[in-house]
Amino acid sequence: MMAIIPATWDMYDMFQAVIQAPAYHLIFEALLIIWIFKLMFSKAYAPNKTILTEKEKEELIQEWQPEPLVPDVPDDHPVLQAMNNNIISGRPDKVMVINGKSVVNMASLNFLGLLGDESIEAAAQKALSKYGVGSCGPRGFYGTMDVHLELEERLAKFMNCEEAILYSYGFATIASAIPAYSKRGDVIFVDEGVCFAIQKGLIASRSVIKYFKHNDMDDLERLCIEQQKEDKRVPKKAKVTRRFLVVEGLYAKHGDICPLPKLVEMKWKYKLRIFVEESFSFGVLGDTGRGVTEHYGINIDEIDLMAACLENAIGGAGGFCCGKKYIVDHQRLSGLGYCFSASLPPMLASGAIQSLNIIIDDPGMFGKLRNNCTLIHEKLSKIEGMRVVGDPVAPIKHFSLSEPSDDRDLDNRSLEKITQEAMQRGLALTPARYLEHEEHNLPLPSIRIAVNVKLTEEEIDTCINIVADSCQAVLSKSS
Amino acid sequence: MQVGTASGCENPTSYYFNQRGIWLTYVLVIFLAHLFILSMPFFTTAIAWTLTNVLHDIAMFVILHVTRGTPYMLDDAGTARKETQWEQLDQGKQFTPTKKFLTIVPIVLFFLASFYTKYDKVHFVINASFCALSVIAKIPWFHGKRFFEINKW
Known part of the structure; x- marks a missing residue:
């Protein structure tokens, strides 16, 4: 009790001290009180907001030309x-x-002819009668069915990776995977010839995007050296900047293969994380269809993340990413296309499993x-x-x-x-x-x-x- | 979280301090911490008050002005990564009620500490410097400023 409320004589001492308070102390307290008053009588405001005069407002309104909601499209488009x-x-x-x-x-991207395969149709029909057509829920909300897990496991095993993650839309796979890892302030080196899905993923990541000339390793090296100089100049910034390298295994827009051995060399030399988009090389390149890594005989562990869609060679729908478990798992909470889309219809997952069976049985x-x-x-x-x-x-x-x-x-x-x-x-x-x-x-x-x-x-x-x-x-x- | 709609949800770091329950909790925590320090038999009342003041100022400085980023947002693509908690409060608006409250608390604590230390010179130097640190860091001019590359990247 003594400690909380001082005895009366103690209080007396204290009030004496107030009266005898030194001048510097009073000045400091006065300053603080002035600041409190200033706070009390200041209105809240948002800084850096441009305040327009009436005239400027008028001008802006005059200048504005409404764009049509639907642009005119010629009938013979x-x-x-x-x-x-x-x-x-x-x-x-x-x-x-x-x-x-x-x-x-010769127009459909049905490279392996799996689209017309009857055993795939039979597998899908069996799944259809067991699970129904759709799943009506994202993977985290009662959208995960045993076939999804089986397909992920089979894909991981096929690609010799630790884990695979399944997306329900091929385009969204790489477009979600890139922004899941690369954020504002990070740097992405990317080939000029990448497909539209990658371009959308790059924009969504808000990172600094550096395009190098298509399949031109000298140009990539030039950009890397530029970045290295910048990193030496501001080492503290370099410490928190992640550097990515995004390429396609087989370029959809050009029909050529990326020089992967050289890219992997650059990855180690300049400490980049390499993402390979394999939509057109998965199930196509290599002696057993394992993609561009098998084509060049490169260990799959050298690649940080692979993404591919199941809509081309596999003849199904959706897409997947595969790589090390700790890398891939990050997408289960941060891959927007994974978290917020209904999962792949189970019959398509079953169909994809059967496609994999066919690929494995007949290399x-x-x-x-x-x-x-x-x-x-x-x-x-x-x-x-x-x-x-x-x-x-x-x-x-x-x-x-x-x-x-x-x-x-x-x-x-x-x-x-x-x-x-x-x-x-x-x-x-x-x-x-x-x-x-x-x-x-x-x-x-x-x-x-x-x-x-x-x-x-x-x-x-x-x-x-x-x-x-x-x-x-x-x-x-x-x- | 509403991805794909025109209006995403707000960063929770910007508004959780606006709740009156948080204000009350904050004051109660200071009070209980003070009682705890005071209950130590080897601290005099003066030292207990100076300690309360200093610990409060250091703790709040670390919480508000050193800690950066937000743990809640998945899809902000790193917008808040470089902003301290204070800079995220009320989306960077100045002189909002929460910011006024958070500025006045260390000042009031300083007044109390001065009173209970009987305006002693040594106690004044310690208390005043920590109080100044808390108040100056909250002045609008310092919003988004970084000195000597500390906490910059």
């Missing part, structure tokens, strides 16, 4: 035309039916696919007036005009005509389409040819003849 004119009935397998006409399909198909790719590449390169871009072993070929004009629209229209000609002759082709105003680095207009493993040599011959005839028909007319 090629995408609309393609949608209206190319209506598929039945499976878009090697041979498909468009507008009642049976044509050979011979990758050799066959490679043969088809090189054969088609060789034959396409012989066609006059056109050239084929990319690597011979790539199952995606960009077939463009050898002498492109300055007018992009004109070239697009010529290529469009070639596809229409080919369609009349019984071959389905498609021009590569881009959101031209949003792409970072727009490649030349091209026809995107997808190679299917099921094509026989005779069929390839007929197809290439059709392509050559259509090209000749269109190019001779225009010149």
